[in-house]
Amino acid sequence: MKLRKKLALVLAAFLLCSLVLTGCHGSQGLEAFEIPEEFDTSRTYEITFWAKNDTNVAQTKVYEKAIEDFQALYPNITVNLRLYTDYSRIYNDVITNIATNTTPNVCITYPDHIATYLTGTNSVIALDELFADAKYGLGGSELRFDGPTQEEIIPQFLEECSFDGRYYAVPYMRSTEACYINKTLVEALGYTLPEALTWDFIWEVSEAATAKDAEGNYLVNGQKVMIPFIYKSTDNMMIQMLRQRGAGYSTNTGKIEIFNDTTKEILMTVAEHAATGAFSTFKISSYPANFLNAGQCVFAIDSTAGATWMGSHAPLSDISEDQFVEFETAVMAIPQYDPENPQMISQGPSVCVFNKEDDQEVLASWLFAQFLLTNDVQLGYAKTEGYVPVTAKAQNSDAYQDYLSRAGEDNETYYDVKIQASKLLLDNTEHTFVTAVFNGSASLRNAAGQLIENVTKSINRRETVDEAYMQKLYSDVTALYRLDQISSGSGMVSSERADLGQLPTTSKLLLGGLALTWGLIAFYVAVDKLKSKKKGVKTHSD
Amino acid sequence: MKKIIAMILALVLCFGLVACGGTASKDDPTVKSEGVMTYAEYDAAELNSTVVIETYVQGKQSWWDNQASLYTQDADGAYFIYNAACSEEDYAKLVPGQKIKVTGVKSEWSGEVEIMDGTIEILEGNYLAAVTDVTAQLGTDELAASQNQYVAFKGLTVAASTDADGNEVAFLYNWDGSGQAGTDSDLYFNVTDAAGNTYTFVVEYYTCDAEGAYGADTAVYEAVTGLQVGDVIDLEGFLYWYNGAQPHITAVSAAA
Numbered sequence: 001m002k003l004r005k006k007l008a009l010v011l012a013a014f015l016l017c018s019l020v021l022t023g024c025h026g027s028q029g030l031e032a033f034e035i036p037e038e039f040d041t042s043r044t045y046e047i048t049f050w051a052k053n054d055t056n057v058a059q060t061k062v063y064e065k066a067i068e069d070f071q072a073l074y075p076n077i078t079v080n081l082r083l084y085t086d087y088s089r090i091y092n093d094v095i096t097n098i099a100t101n102t103t104p105n106v107c108i109t110y111p112d113h114i115a116t117y118l119t120g121t122n123s124v125i126a127l128d129e130l131f132a133d134a135k136y137g138l139g140g141s142e143l144r145f146d147g148p149t150q151e152e153i154i155p156q157f158l159e160e161c162s163f164d165g166r167y168y169a170v171p172y173m174r175s176t177e178a179c180y181i182n183k184t185l186v187e188a189l190g191y192t193l194p195e196a197l198t199w200d201f202i203w204e205v206s207e208a209a210t211a212k213d214a215e216g217n218y219l220v221n222g223q224k225v226m227i228p229f230i231y232k233s234t235d236n237m238m239i240q241m242l243r244q245r246g247a248g249y250s251t252n253t254g255k256i257e258i259f260n261d262t263t264k265e266i267l268m269t270v271a272e273h274a275a276t277g278a279f280s281t282f283k284i285s286s287y288p289a290n291f292l293n294a295g296q297c298v299f300a301i302d303s304t305a306g307a308t309w310m311g312s313h314a315p316l317s318d319i320s321e322d323q324f325v326e327f328e329t330a331v332m333a334i335p336q337y338d339p340e341n342p343q344m345i346s347q348g349p350s351v352c353v354f355n356k357e358d359d360q361e362v363l364a365s366w367l368f369a370q371f372l373l374t375n376d377v378q379l380g381y382a383k384t385e386g387y388v389p390v391t392a393k394a395q396n397s398d399a400y401q402d403y404l405s406r407a408g409e410d411n412e413t414y415y416d417v418k419i420q421a422s423k424l425l426l427d428n429t430e431h432t433f434v435t436a437v438f439n440g441s442a443s444l445r446n447a448a449g450q451l452i453e454n455v456t457k458s459i460n461r462r463e464t465v466d467e468a469y470m471q472k473l474y475s476d477v478t479a480l481y482r483l484d485q486i487s488s489g490s491g492m493v494s495s496e497r498a499d500l501g502q503l504p505t506t507s508k509l510l511l512g513g514l515a516l517t518w519g520l521i522a523f524y525v526a527v528d529k530l531k532s533k534k535k536g537v538k539t540h541s542d
Numbered sequence: 543m544k545k546i547i548a549m550i551l552a553l554v555l556c557f558g559l560v561a562c563g564g565t566a567s568k569d570d571p572t573v574k575s576e577g578v579m580t581y582a583e584y585d586a587a588e589l590n591s592t593v594v595i596e597t598y599v600q601g602k603q604s605w606w607d608n609q610a611s612l613y614t615q616d617a618d619g620a621y622f623i624y625n626a627a628c629s630e631e632d633y634a635k636l637v638p639g640q641k642i643k644v645t646g647v648k649s650e651w652s653g654e655v656e657i658m659d660g661t662i663e664i665l666e667g668n669y670l671a672a673v674t675d676v677t678a679q680l681g682t683d684e685l686a687a688s689q690n691q692y693v694a695f696k697g698l699t700v701a702a703s704t705d706a707d708g709n710e711v712a713f714l715y716n717w718d719g720s721g722q723a724g725t726d727s728d729l730y731f732n733v734t735d736a737a738g739n740t741y742t743f744v745v746e747y748y749t750c751d752a753e754g755a756y757g758a759d760t761a762v763y764e765a766v767t768g769l770q771v772g773d774v775i776d777l778e779g780f781l782y783w784y785n786g787a788q789p790h791i792t793a794v795s796a797a798a
Contacts, residue, residue, distance in 0.1 A: 055717065055720050060722070085716065286652040316718075318784070461647060
């Protein structure tokens with residue numbers, strides 16, 4: 001009788017293990033969110049907001065004020081802020097927390113990252129129905145604040161949050177890249193800035209700036225250090241160059257196209273100018289601003305959201321005051337191959353809402369996410385850097401227009417370089433683009449930058465960059481970022497886990513093998529126990 | 543029979559323990575294996591050239607995405623290893639004193655001379671560098687000679703930093719106070735020497751202590767968040783460089 005019980009236990013354990021194992025196959029996550037009829041204000045809610053700032057205390061204060069103002073309107077909702085200074089840390093923490101259903105409620109993020117979050121079942125809320133909800137949607141009748149309608153969100157920015165025909169985020173701030181130029185040095189070299197920068201112009205002037213005297217001092221600045229052209233984000237550099245050339249990067253469904261001949265041409269050009277010392281990158285040399293402000297760089301390409309670090313009178317700086325030199329700063333759009341048809345990246349944080357078991361809690365989260373689009377928050381944050389608000393309501397407001405008109409009044413709120421950077425995007429919104437979003441697009445973006453970094457490093461290390469090198473580089477980068485494992489075709493964006501169908505034969509055989517093994521173990525244990533009893537062997541020492 | 547088995551097991555256990563105890567090694571930190579550079583050779587090597595060194599972990603700055611950054615030193619000088627390929631499992635093995643061989647490229651980033659794109663081989667051997675008091679070199683060009691070394695500063699006074707609200711405080715979360723408690727914010731604080739010169743020191747959030755703890759779980763993080771303006775303190779840490787000396791502090795105590 002006892003033996004049968006033990007056998008039954010062993011079998012039960014096996015069955016449980018099997019269930020757990022098979023349960024992993026196409027398991028269900030959270031139930032889909034349904035918008036409640038009414039927001040239950042008799043209850044209290046505590047929501048978490050994971051936010052990113054650019055290590056900029058002014059941005060922290062905007063977040064804190066937004067929370068304070070929101071809680072004054074909704075005293076039953078408490079918002080807990082967790083600050084990050086790095087998107088990749090947020091991404092990593094969210095991925096970790098999806099598995100345990102402990103994601104934040106509201107999160108600043110990039111669309112590339114959301115594509116990965118969506119591999120968790122119902123993890124991220126699709127916002128289409130919420131947008132349109134008459135009571136709590138954009139411009140809804142029951143909102144306690146004056147938020148934008150859907151039409152008032154800049155359509156281009158909103159579209160960046162849409163994949164597979166659904167909106168999974170709202171834009172929060174937008175920026176692009178700008179070329180911050182030491183105009184004084186350009187003119188000292190005998191050049192005049194054109195109306196629109198071209199790659200040819202940048203390379204030509206950069207090469208001219210590499211000339212040295214007999215003592216090794218650069219002629220253009222009289223210093224021992226000069227890196228004429230420094231690019232902060234080399235992934236953006238590659239992406240924009242390919243786009244401007246009409247070359248492949250990826251398809252919308254995730255087919256990788258970056259390893260093409262145009263990419264190779266671009267890399268050979270990078271190699272040529274790295275070899276003369278005309279070009280370097282942030283990862284290899286340091287922040288472009290540090291060199292620009294010390295008169296050791298002519299062209300510094302960085303985000304418009306980094307404008308407060310750029311220029312002779314930059315309010316933020318990592319170098320000491322005695323290292324600054326006086327020069328005229330020009331802020332221009334990034335160089336183009338075809339200036340008649342400019343193209344530049346659109347970037348900046350978006351906000352997504354995570355699903356929870358309690359629909360009321362999700363609704364509270366959505367109300368807060370929406371509050372981040374109100375004019376006070378939008379203008380407050382946009383003024384901290386060269387960001388632009390994402391709503392027409394904020395962009396067209398008197399307060400924002402007044403702000404833009406006061407460029408140069410001081411070197412803080414009205415710092416001219418910062419406001420010029422914002423205007424650059426406002427004037428070029430129709431020329432911006434984003435890359436396709438799919439599960440793996442974040443890796444592809446990293447790979448794009450890695451190609452430029454590797455070539456530049458190899459040149460610095462006196463390695464030969466030729467056709468064979470390129471073949472190996474393509475292969476190494478593919479392996480490093482597992483680009484060969486990105487599946488194309490579906491875009492991999494779905495809030496519902498795909499129906500994986502029946503288990504494959506190999507899996508069935510494996511499970512069958514496991515069952516047989518457990519059975520044999522159970523049989524052996526039982527027989528051994530019987531033998532022990534018969535022999536009267538003690539199983540414990542005494 | 544049982545006794546024999548027990549004795550064999552005990553012996554195996556003893557030998558095992560001895561093998562694990564790096565401090566028992568007779569390793570000499572001045573002796574290098576064949577094909578490995580001396581510190582002088584490393585120091586003389588050109589930037590962007592490949593270097594091969596043997597060194598000893600003194601501190602761990604961070605691990606992320608299978609890359610480790612380490613403060614290391616041998617008997618003659620220090621080497622900062624930046625983002626070397628390293629699994630999380632191997633990172634756990636890199637306790638202070640652990641001997642390693644690093645092959646990488648000598649580079650410079652904002653004044654910090656480091657080895658990047660490196661690989662790490664864990665070797666048998668152990669050495670902990672003695673701390674060097676560099677208080678007298680603060681603010682002088684001579685300080686650069688101790689770059690990346692395990693150093694001490696004695697009798698410095700905590701000076702006020704200004705937070706986001708204009709208040710005078712003893713430390714900031716992040717360089718401008720944009721961080722907050724409970725997050726991965728580095729700590730920045732100012733200290734003044736006897737001559738009245740002020741310097742900014744940093745506690746890196748992800749730098750591990752000897753037990754492998756980091757962030758708010760470390761004694762140094764707790765000590766710095768408990769500082770008051772005017773406190774006179776002794777400090778130890780690694781002499782990192784970012785546009786000038788930026789010591790990464792690992793220990794703070796009331797001045798002796």
